[in-house]
Amino acid sequence: MAKWQDDLQFYTFHFMHYTDLPADQKKYDSLWVDYSNKNFDAKKGHAFYQRYMAEMVLADRLGYDGLALNEHHNTVYSLNPVVTLMAAALIPQTHNAKICVFGVPLNLEMPNRLAEAYAMLDVMSNGRLEIALPLGTGMEYWANSINPAVARARFREGLEVLLQAWTQDGPTSYDGEFYSYRYLNPWPRPMQKPHPKIAIVGTGSPETVQIAAERGFAYSSVFVPIVAQEKTFQKLRQEMPKYGHEFTPDKAIFNAIVYVAETDEIAERECKEHVQFFFEDATRTTARYLAPPGYISGEQLRMRAAATASHGGFDWEALTQQWRVVFGTPDKVANTLAKWCESANSSRVLVHHHIGNMPHWKVVKNMTLFAEEVIPRLRSKKKATAKESRVLAGAK
Amino acid sequence: MAVTWKSEELTVNGVKTQVLSAGKGDPLMFWHGAGTGGGWDFAAPWTEKFKVYIPYHPGWGGSADDTSMTTTQDFVMHYLELLDLMKLGKINLVGLSMGGWFASTFATQHSERLKKLVLVAPAGLRDKAHPTTDIFRIKPEELAPYLAENLAALGPPPDPHDLDFVVNSYREATSFARLAWERIYDVKLPKYLHRISVPTLFIWGKQDKIVPEAQSAVWTKLVKGSKLKTFSPAGHLVLNEKPEAVKAVRDFLAA
Numbered sequence: 001m002a003k004w005q006d007d008l009q010f011y012t013f014h015f016m017h018y019t020d021l022p023a024d025q026k027k028y029d030s031l032w033v034d035y036s037n038k039n040f041d042a043k044k045g046h047a048f049y050q051r052y053m054a055e056m057v058l059a060d061r062l063g064y065d066g067l068a069l070n071e072h073h074n075t076v077y078s079l080n081p082v083v084t085l086m087a088a089a090l091i092p093q094t095h096n097a098k099i100c101v102f103g104v105p106l107n108l109e110m111p112n113r114l115a116e117a118y119a120m121l122d123v124m125s126n127g128r129l130e131i132a133l134p135l136g137t138g139m140e141y142w143a144n145s146i147n148p149a150v151a152r153a154r155f156r157e158g159l160e161v162l163l164q165a166w167t168q169d170g171p172t173s174y175d176g177e178f179y180s181y182r183y184l185n186p187w188p189r190p191m192q193k194p195h196p197k198i199a200i201v202g203t204g205s206p207e208t209v210q211i212a213a214e215r216g217f218a219y220s221s222v223f224v225p226i227v228a229q230e231k232t233f234q235k236l237r238q239e240m241p242k243y244g245h246e247f248t249p250d251k252a253i254f255n256a257i258v259y260v261a262e263t264d265e266i267a268e269r270e271c272k273e274h275v276q277f278f279f280e281d282a283t284r285t286t287a288r289y290l291a292p293p294g295y296i297s298g299e300q301l302r303m304r305a306a307a308t309a310s311h312g313g314f315d316w317e318a319l320t321q322q323w324r325v326v327f328g329t330p331d332k333v334a335n336t337l338a339k340w341c342e343s344a345n346s347s348r349v350l351v352h353h354h355i356g357n358m359p360h361w362k363v364v365k366n367m368t369l370f371a372e373e374v375i376p377r378l379r380s381k382k383k384a385t386a387k388e389s390r391v392l393a394g395a396k
Numbered sequence: 397m398a399v400t401w402k403s404e405e406l407t408v409n410g411v412k413t414q415v416l417s418a419g420k421g422d423p424l425m426f427w428h429g430a431g432t433g434g435g436w437d438f439a440a441p442w443t444e445k446f447k448v449y450i451p452y453h454p455g456w457g458g459s460a461d462d463t464s465m466t467t468t469q470d471f472v473m474h475y476l477e478l479l480d481l482m483k484l485g486k487i488n489l490v491g492l493s494m495g496g497w498f499a500s501t502f503a504t505q506h507s508e509r510l511k512k513l514v515l516v517a518p519a520g521l522r523d524k525a526h527p528t529t530d531i532f533r534i535k536p537e538e539l540a541p542y543l544a545e546n547l548a549a550l551g552p553p554p555d556p557h558d559l560d561f562v563v564n565s566y567r568e569a570t571s572f573a574r575l576a577w578e579r580i581y582d583v584k585l586p587k588y589l590h591r592i593s594v595p596t597l598f599i600w601g602k603q604d605k606i607v608p609e610a611q612s613a614v615w616t617k618l619v620k621g622s623k624l625k626t627f628s629p630a631g632h633l634v635l636n637e638k639p640e641a642v643k644a645v646r647d648f649l650a651a
Contacts, residue, residue, distance in 0.1 A: 145578070147577040149574045301566050
């Protein structure tokens, strides 16, 4: 079985938050859905776009394997409500990195238009596109005109349309509950055949893991505690062969919040407030917005409610123990990541270099040190392991 | 006065349906609204003169979920089958809020199955001048004052940390979302309301903060010969708040 060291790749994941919040922002119980857009300043927005794009361009220069983007609506959390636009803007500014659109919530777009948009990006980038398909957070269903009670059924159907558009020569037709097409025949078609690599992205809900297993797709776990993530990947490894697909380590994609510095103390001092901002502010929303009616089952709601009842405020110790958050010297970060890749048997790491409201200089420092000091340490583990296995196999 | 309800389980076109009943006399069926938290004790005076039936809609109470129930027509067909199954020829029908939406739609198509109709603060009408409150926008902890003027009439407030209560409310909201997430009304309903051909009474709380009492003007104009009785001070759950409203329903149906 393939091991994680064989094909280890690092994508930098940029959420592109709008971090300029009013002094009284703590009074809002949610910075999603109903936090007023009167607080958006276009001049500041322009500066954020310029800066964030420059950070992604730097990541390409530094040799990152992928530049990952995602989409959210009605929120300071993301400046990418139309993430395909950001992907298109990055294509001519970058050369080698994959453009990873992780991604448009399938239910928020007509699936033929999504097939077209992704095909455009793939052809424009000469085959650098990789995609992940999210159901979308509960918050997206409060912000868009889509019924959350049918979200999962609609998602399955949208996926069928998308794959039919990419795997069958058109025109074909499609007759479903949510979509019907007389002439499904989108131009252009993707550069990569039959289509770019696809992941399902989610929190590990049984339905989304099941879809990935059935289709043999990768599963990109959003930021959830380590224990939950490992259970998700375990289920993926167990279920996938039942549908005739082979699990390979590139199909387990996980996120990590990482900060690299000269010493552990400097790293903690430089990153802590930004990690805190991420958890306390950027992601702050209400239980009601997280779970609109019908978005999850009653039993899942019960599990979630029971789990959150025991949580308090920001707890740095618990965070670094229970979540994939690591800060420190290149050695410490490399060793921790190696351990995580090993236990999840994952060869795809989505690294958050820009954390919360981090200033540009720290992002550049973090991204550069990670590329120059952490990645080589992890890649050398691959060489050592390969050499060991040749020795074990009796080769020269 | 507490009523002792008999509970039966019927299978209606494959869907397990719980029906409560109590009392003696002519059949009176009550179709509940999108929330069932208030209980049914208010109906006690009806059981003195009628055999009262309270079925739970699919997706509520002891009835099973049916994810295919996405339009009022699905509920109309469900109840047509239920009446046949229960061998109930003609009934008195009382619908509250969402139940009033179902009942008015049912009556536009099947008045021959009804003796009389009572619509209590019915949902389902689009009145742009007096819009129905979008209950999906109301935070659960802020809901109670929308429902009643006299909160004591609703009984002790539910404990928001009671997981069974939270999960049950979520299930009811999910069932309602299947029907009404996009629109909490049926734009075509006014076009067909003239088809209701049985004596019809509207009951409304003057201070209704969910379905404004002002909508009654549109309803009474479209349902020929219908009457209106309002109660004050009373909110959306006027039957829980005002025993006089319950008695008015009884008297209208018994007359």
